[in-house]
Amino acid sequence: MGKKLLLANAHVPGIRSYEVYRREGGYRSVEKAFKMSPADIVEEVKKSGLRGRGGAGFPTGLKWSFIAKPEGVPRHLVVNADESEPGTFKDRYLMEFIPHYLIEGMIVSSFALGSNVSYIYIRGEYAWITDILEEAIAEAKQNGFLGKNILGTGFDCEIYVQRGAGAYICGEETALIESLEGKRGNPRIKPPFPAVKGVWERPTVVNNVETIAAVVPIINDGGEEYAKIGIGKSTGTKLISACGNINKPGVYEIDMTISVEEFIFSDEYCGGIPNGKRLKACIPGGSSVPILPANLLLTTAKGEKRMMNYESLADGGFATGTMMGSGGFIVLDEDQCVVKHTMTLARFYHHESCGQCSPCREGTGWMERILKKIDSGKGEMKDIDLLWDIQRKIEGNTICPLGDAAAWPVAAAIRHFRDEFEWHVLNPNACLLRNYGLAHYADPVHVPASA
Amino acid sequence: MLKFSDEKLAEVEKIIQRYPQGKQKSALLPVLHLAQEEFGGWLDVPVMDYVATLLSIEPIEVYEVASFYSMYNLKPVGKYMFEVCQTGPCMLNGSDNIIDYIKEKLNIKVGETTADGMFTLKAVECLGACGYAPMMQLGKHYREHLTKEKVDAIIEECRAKAN
Ligand SMILES: Cc1cc2nc3c(=O)[nH]c(=O)nc-3n(C[C@H](O)[C@H](O)[C@H](O)COP(=O)(O)O)c2cc1C
Numbered sequence: 001m002g003k004k005l006l007l008a009n010a011h012v013p014g015i016r017s018y019e020v021y022r023r024e025g026g027y028r029s030v031e032k033a034f035k036m037s038p039a040d041i042v043e044e045v046k047k048s049g050l051r052g053r054g055g056a057g058f059p060t061g062l063k064w065s066f067i068a069k070p071e072g073v074p075r076h077l078v079v080n081a082d083e084s085e086p087g088t089f090k091d092r093y094l095m096e097f098i099p100h101y102l103i104e105g106m107i108v109s110s111f112a113l114g115s116n117v118s119y120i121y122i123r124g125e126y127a128w129i130t131d132i133l134e135e136a137i138a139e140a141k142q143n144g145f146l147g148k149n150i151l152g153t154g155f156d157c158e159i160y161v162q163r164g165a166g167a168y169i170c171g172e173e174t175a176l177i178e179s180l181e182g183k184r185g186n187p188r189i190k191p192p193f194p195a196v197k198g199v200w201e202r203p204t205v206v207n208n209v210e211t212i213a214a215v216v217p218i219i220n221d222g223g224e225e226y227a228k229i230g231i232g233k234s235t236g237t238k239l240i241s242a243c244g245n246i247n248k249p250g251v252y253e254i255d256m257t258i259s260v261e262e263f264i265f266s267d268e269y270c271g272g273i274p275n276g277k278r279l280k281a282c283i284p285g286g287s288s289v290p291i292l293p294a295n296l297l298l299t300t301a302k303g304e305k306r307m308m309n310y311e312s313l314a315d316g317g318f319a320t321g322t323m324m325g326s327g328g329f330i331v332l333d334e335d336q337c338v339v340k341h342t343m344t345l346a347r348f349y350h351h352e353s354c355g356q357c358s359p360c361r362e363g364t365g366w367m368e369r370i371l372k373k374i375d376s377g378k379g380e381m382k383d384i385d386l387l388w389d390i391q392r393k394i395e396g397n398t399i400c401p402l403g404d405a406a407a408w409p410v411a412a413a414i415r416h417f418r419d420e421f422e423w424h425v426l427n428p429n430a431c432l433l434r435n436y437g438l439a440h441y442a443d444p445v446h447v448p449a450s451a
Numbered sequence: 452m453l454k455f456s457d458e459k460l461a462e463v464e465k466i467i468q469r470y471p472q473g474k475q476k477s478a479l480l481p482v483l484h485l486a487q488e489e490f491g492g493w494l495d496v497p498v499m500d501y502v503a504t505l506l507s508i509e510p511i512e513v514y515e516v517a518s519f520y521s522m523y524n525l526k527p528v529g530k531y532m533f534e535v536c537q538t539g540p541c542m543l544n545g546s547d548n549i550i551d552y553i554k555e556k557l558n559i560k561v562g563e564t565t566a567d568g569m570f571t572l573k574a575v576e577c578l579g580a581c582g583y584a585p586m587m588q589l590g591k592h593y594r595e596h597l598t599k600e601k602v603d604a605i606i607e608e609c610r611a612k613a614n
Pocket residue numbers: 051052053054055056057058060080081082083084085168169170171172173174206207208209211212400401402405
């Protein structure tokens with residue numbers, strides 16, 4: 001059993017309520033943090049090696065140290081609960097079942113950053129979770145952890161929940177800020193960075209839900225203790241939301257020392273693939289990261305076991321590796337069609353492009369149309385090359401990383417499954433009836449839960 | 452005259468208090484959600500103009516936001532909206548079959564509303580429930596692990612509620 005921090009008490013009955021949460025040791029980190037200076041807290045977070053859990057993996061302590069502190073200008077912490085990357089549903093789990101964990105982390109982080117008014121920007125569809133969070137905030141306030149002069153320290157803090165209204169792009173931090181200002185979610189050109197000019201031109205830190213929650217154990221146990229969990233630069237624990245063709249989809253907290261194979265096949269985690277099917281491919285970090293065929297997923301090109309951490313997943317670069325991303329782990333069994341799956345992702349990115357830059361606006365539409373054409377048996381060989389060409393022209397040529405996020409899945413699908421695309425072109429009728437199986441299958445391996 | 456109830460107006464006032472003085476435009480998304488709930492499930496132009504007046508902003512600022520976000524309906528919709536996710540992870544678990552089944556059962560296409568104004572079917576993109584696929588959003592809540600039987604039951608449930 002790996003170490004659990006965020007989900008250690010997830011199964012305690014009633015943990016959603018303040019009373020039970022507090023009884024189980026909740027809000028200790030706030031009491032401890034108030035005995036420290038804000039700078040000390042930032043220092044602990046730096047020592048912990050915590051990396052942003054929203055997808056980019058940027059060191060959190062470092063990000064916090066960038067926040068500008070002009071005299072007389074308020075600063076804000078904004079928690080990114082937009083969670084819209086296909087395959088990702090971990091923040092939802094945390095907020096739905098243990099909302100006080102996030103609120104606790106926010107109070108400590110707000111104190112460290114000097115934010116007296118902090119916001120949670122949550123995707124609009126999570127309407128019932130908004131209610132859960134507002135209830136938790138009210139409870140924290142009744143018990144003196146929010147509001148004016150918290151625990152007699154003189155520190156004031158309010159937390160408000162802002163609902164989005166259906167737009168993946170609002171997960172990008174500058175689009176999120178625009179949206180919080182009541183505008184369309186069009187990403188801003190950087191610089192200036194939010195740490196200097198964020199919401200209402202005030203210095204702003206935007207962090208993922210899981211990142212802010214991780215501040216709780218970091219303060220409770222100390223940054224050094226936290227850094228002992230995991231391996232190398234992958235410190236602490238990570239929430240993985242697992243879905244697709246697995247026996248036990250759900251949200252798992254892992255310490256980053258287990259192998260991908262164990263994660264998929266052991267009963268402690270995904271429990272293997274249903275109906276005795278073989279593993280075909282996997283997108284381990286949310287829809288934007290490269291898909292890998294089973295052989296490269298379980299073993300790196302160097303022949304080492306691939307592990308569930310930032311470095312190992314990225315080993316081999318985009319040629320033979322992938323990324324940890326947001327931890328949205330999508331598994332495809334042998335019956336699944338990579339062309340069709342990639343088409344749904346291209347459709348997603350086309351739908352979600354904000355339309356500001358032509359390579360993204362036009363390119364995502366082209367990719368969707370061509371993939372639909374190939375998927376429906378009307379493709380030509382030259383379409384595959386055209387698709388490759390289009391994704392290359394998008395990557396790196398846009399205001400925000402959504403363009404890259406749209407290009408990468410298409411690039412990786414062609415890179416690793418080009419024969420499957422070609423088979424669709426050569427077998428226009430058969431491809432409508434059944435999927436084409438590739439030779440990279442991994443046979444099911446039983447990994448005992450104790451492994 | 453189109454107007455929120457006093458209770459809703461108080462709610463709008465409370466929302467505006469969350470932001471710094473003069474930044475009441477930040478309340479636009481939450482207030483549009485309220486308006487859509489209050490005024491028939493969609494945002495007609497007079498509704499948007501009313502919201503603009505409430506927040507002291509230009510109507511165009513409301514229109515451009517309302518047309519950007521997928522949760523705001525700019526056309527009338529049925530009393531119950533089935534928003535079925537069609538993105539990759541849900542597709543791997545059979546969302547296409549669920550969409551086809553609803554189409555057949557209600558005799559409408561994706562994007563259409565039944566003649567009695569009861570149901571609208573929408574195919575939407577990932578809603579953050581990928582591990583509980585296939586799924587749909589119905590009002591404020593998600594319906595997960597959908598099967599044909601569950602769809603039948605949901606349709607019955609809606610019909611019963613409407614009567
Ligand atoms: C298109 C796009 C969508 C994103 N969506 C999310 C999201 O839903 N949640 C999130 O935390 N970060 C998302 N991000 C990353 C944020 O821009 C930002 O890096 C992150 O919130 C920073 O928090 P962290 O350092 O704690 O990870 C997205 C980025 C892009 C480019």
